[in-house]
Amino acid sequence: MYTRWHDFFPAGTSSMxxxxxxxxxxxxxxxxxxxxxxxxxxxGSNAEGFATALVAADWSNISxxxxxxxxxxxxxxxxxxxxxxxxxxTVRLAQVVRE
Numbered sequence: 001m002y003t004r005w006h007d008f009f010p011a012g013t014s015s016m017x018x019x020x021x022x023x024x025x026x027x028x029x030x031x032x033x034x035x036x037x038x039x040x041x042x043x044g045s046n047a048e049g050f051a052t053a054l055v056a057a058d059w060s061n062i063s064x065x066x067x068x069x070x071x072x073x074x075x076x077x078x079x080x081x082x083x084x085x086x087x088x089x090t091v092r093l094a095q096v097v098r099e
Contacts, residue, residue: 001028001096008082008091019082019091021045021054027095030073032065032082035090040065044077054079 008019024030034040042065047058059081065071073080073093082091 001098004095004097006093006095008093009084009089015087017084017087021049021079021081022093023049023078024075024080024093024095025078026097027075028098029096030075030080031070031094032063032073033070033090033092033094034065034068035092036086036088037066037068038085038089040085040089040091041083042073043081043083044074045079045081046077047079049079 006022009016032042041061042063043059044062045054045058047054062074062077063071080093084091
């Protein structure tokens, strides 16, 4: 097992409030790190996603985080994405990957 980090909103995406989809189907443990206190919604999907595009109906809310810091995330979805209330908030995912 090893830890993989993912920035939902990398440098240069400061105006974005919705991230792209990120594959987490191989995660054994996940946590999300929020840089500043503002609502961040994490959504998950179990849709196929590799051969077909993910559409709005494929997503459901996993967690809503309102405080800065680190929170555990339910493991199970194949894909995750984040919505941030403030376009300057950093949102980072840590996943322990099963080999």
